[in-house]
Amino acid sequence: MKKMNRNKILMLFLLLLAGISAHSEPYEGVRDIASRRFPWLVKGLVLEIIPASEGNEVFELSTNNGKVLVAASSASAAAEGLNWYLKYYCNRSMSHFGDQLSALNKLPEIKNKVRIISPYRYRYALNYCTISYSMSFYTWKDWERELDWMALNGVNLMLAPVGMEGVWQGTLRKLGYTEKEITDFIAGPAFGAWWLMGNLEGWGGPVSQALIDQQVLLQQKILKRMKQLGMEPVMHGFYGMIPSNLKDKAAIKVIDQGLWAGGFKRPDFLLPEDPYFDKVANIYYAEMKKLYGDDLHFFGGDPFHEGGTSKGADLAASGKHIQQVMQQNYPGATWVLQGWQQNPADALLSGLNKDKTLVIELFGENTNNWEKRHGYENTPFVWSNVSNFGEKNGIYGKLQRFSDEVFRAKNSTYASSLKGIGIIPEGIYNNPVAYDLMLELGWHKDHLDLKKWIGSYTNYRYGKRSSTIDKAWAVFLETAYSSPEVNQEGPSESIFCARPAMDIESVSSWGTRKRNYDVEQFEEGVRMFVAAAKEFEGLETYQTDRIDFVRQLQANRADKVYASMMQAIKTKNLEEFKSSSAKFKHMILQQDSLLSTSKYFLLNRWLQQSLDFGASKSDKENALMNAKTQIIFWGPVNNPKTDLHDYAHKEWSGVLSTIYLSRWEQFINWQIAKMSSKNVPEPDYFKMETEWVKRKDLYPSKSLTKKELDRLIERMVRKE
Structure with a gap:
């Protein structure tokens, strides 16, 4: 009888299994x-x-x-x-x-x-900044494409802090905050990254309830799809960041985090030793579970990020307690920390359960902190690189270093701590070769031969092999995509995008205008690449790269014209200044026309995306202001000398021909007046920028015909 029952059970199991197999x-x-x-x-x-x-x-x-x-x-x-x-x-x-x-x-x-x-456990993707510089206004359609690309490139661990507005709203409500106080704390859609990292509060807001709800639903879709594709999300954990006015509502121990870049007031750090820490953390994680479930295994969040003060905190004890509360709410969860500047401090790491900690080495293209810091004190880490800051345009990527350093770390004393590779760009709409290479390294156990790989890359990027393209890319590997031993934050910047001044060394506060490669040799590569145009007619990948390479060529040449302008000012040569400045303005307009022919270089695309993001009129207006503010003066609005101005500048059609050209025209007119012995005040560029942001113009593209584009490129390559 028992044997018969067992046989029936086995038969039912096999039938059930067959049914499942038939339908899935x-x-x-x-x-x-x-x-x-x-x-x-x-x-x-x-x-x-x-x-x-x-x-x-x-x-x-x-x-x-x-x-x-x-x-x-x-x-x-x-x-x-x-x-x-x-x-x-x-x-x-x-x-x-x-x-x-x-x-x-x-x-x-x-x-x-x-x-x-794959020799690695993790293939990681995204920087907090990517969420804001590239994905501020993503809808589900955009995220669906993004996740498809991530999956195809083997990413199995991805930062996904979308929809945290809802978690914080629920948390602060339970702490007695009014709805206005809550929205005063939450940042706008283009500045959420720096809010979550504890750099600012409220900037770019207020956000509406409809927008908060929209982002919650979006995150739920993202998480569902990630699970289907075998990707683990890195959510945003509670690490002690609280509104700076919470201390006015409760008797708590906090460390004032002072000011961040630009003069922004940072949120406070709630000391983990204070019993109130557990109260806030437990509410926060309960809200997380309510919205996004309990099947979450990775949480980001960095105390004292980018200059925050830890004075008065026992770092080892603080780190230990932050992790313990995380574990109590999500047993087995891993705390993901950013290896950036001095973060995470050795003292903080000393208090952690290393088996449940993962450090993302961000700046691998320039530093070897994994080595200097002894594998982050033998903590599991992921080797990655930033490559792009602020999503600025520029041909850049230390490709050979990517390959060399990953292989070196994999065969080093700290090999056992190397758990993966990753891409950490602040903006991802640029240099596709850098992301393809870096993520593919996650599937190579041997040292990759870059020259051989680049031939395969051009083959699949453009659909077929071309000796002309191969020769051009060989030049690019020796120039813009080379790996000089210099510390450089992202691509060399375009003088077109600079707030006008004498002897400008960088467009953004931490960038550089210096080209660490032979620009004449790069030009030869561009000429070769452009010469293959007929062979790749109508191919989007080739056309996009052609525009980008010519854009870089023009930006490089503008440096010499700018130098001529500066020399004319110093020698008080009015005619030479008029001549060189006229040429400079002509080059800006040429660049704008060139870029108008590709959706990837359009201001209109970014602005339209911001309008499509919001549901209500007020949300749309605020999103549009966020979009324009981010790429010009960034913020805050009460600081004309903010060192964040032009941090996320864009060589885009619509920006070049408006605010950038206007700034340079004002500068040129001012210098001509001065050389003509007229007493004229220096232009107020910050006022111009804030007025530009307030305008509701969307700057639709006036694209060229194919024939017009080909002629323009021919003239630009020939320096006409």
């Missing part, structure tokens, strides 16, 4: 990516589950009877495997700077099965 298949989320982005591949795609390789993610590729089989140990590995086939067999690709995903009539065959194992 492995990695449906990955198949859905193919359906959305390259449907021509879906019918021939077979997905299969295989075991991990000694705990490491793995994928295998093979073809049979016109079908391509992607066998993988996880959804993340399956998506990477799909992209590997797409890139290296179909010569197709997806990027933030154009797609090359046209259909193939026949799926390419794989002669020998490919088996790739």
